[in-house]
Amino acid sequence: MNSSTLVALVVVCTTACARGTQPPAKNAGRPSETMPTSTDFTQLDAYLSTWDQFAQGSNDLAAELSSRAPGFQGELAAALTAQDPRAPSRLVFYLVVQVGGFLSVDTPLGLAAGKLLGPAFPVVKHAGEPDRYFAGDIWFWWLDHRSHYANYALLDDWANREFARTVVLPMYQIARQAS
Numbered sequence: 001m002n003s004s005t006l007v008a009l010v011v012v013c014t015t016a017c018a019r020g021t022q023p024p025a026k027n028a029g030r031p032s033e034t035m036p037t038s039t040d041f042t043q044l045d046a047y048l049s050t051w052d053q054f055a056q057g058s059n060d061l062a063a064e065l066s067s068r069a070p071g072f073q074g075e076l077a078a079a080l081t082a083q084d085p086r087a088p089s090r091l092v093f094y095l096v097v098q099v100g101g102f103l104s105v106d107t108p109l110g111l112a113a114g115k116l117l118g119p120a121f122p123v124v125k126h127a128g129e130p131d132r133y134f135a136g137d138i139w140f141w142w143l144d145h146r147s148h149y150a151n152y153a154l155l156d157d158w159a160n161r162e163f164a165r166t167v168v169l170p171m172y173q174i175a176r177q178a179s
Contacts, residue, residue, distance in 0.1 A: 041086055041090070043072070043075065044072060044075055044079070044090055045090070045154070047065075047068055048090060048094060048097070048154060049154065050064060050065060050068075051065060051093075051094065051097050052097055052154060052158065055097045055098070055099070072094075073107070073108065073109040074108060074109075076090060076091060076094070076109055076112075077108040077109040077112040078112075080115070080116055081112045085148075085149045086149070086150040086152070087116075087149075088142070088145070088146075088149045089142070089146070089149055089150060089151055089152035089155050090152055091113055091116075091138070092138055092139060092141075092152075092155055093152055093154055093158065095133075095135035095138050095139075096135050096138070096139050096155075096158065096164075096168065097158060098135060099135075099168050100134075100136070100168075100171065101135040102124065102132040102133065102135065103132060103133045103135075103138075104130045104131070104132050105123055105130065105131040105132060105133060106130055106131065110132075110133065113133060114133075117133070117138070117141060121133065121137070121141065122134070122137050122179070134175070135172070136171070136175045136176060139169070139172050140176060
């Protein structure tokens, strides 16, 4: 284990210890039987593809990601609010591709995610910082609920990559055990 992996583990474990203690709701976010699919996911998926390239080392994409983030987050929040069955997998990918990413609870995307995740979903709380959802918690929520939603090939691909399997997902497991 190299030093950056160890640092990441410590950060994740520290974050897990600061979480609220309520367990996730059993049926939180279960979609209705008639879920609309009105959102055009072309732009959402293009943005996520760019995030994936950035995460794999294309650092020159940082400015593009930053400038497009508000539009992406608004579109994804709208898709989640509309209960589009494709939206949850995109939310999960957006957070896990950031390796230990967080989502502020009080943003439009965080509010839309909160409706999906349910009121008992764990929230990370640090004094002086906004309440946030942790990517690792959302990953495990996805594992428990993915049969209710549409898969996203890029998320499946990411989960099978060596870095995800040997670094990210084990960090999420350690954080889960520590909370």
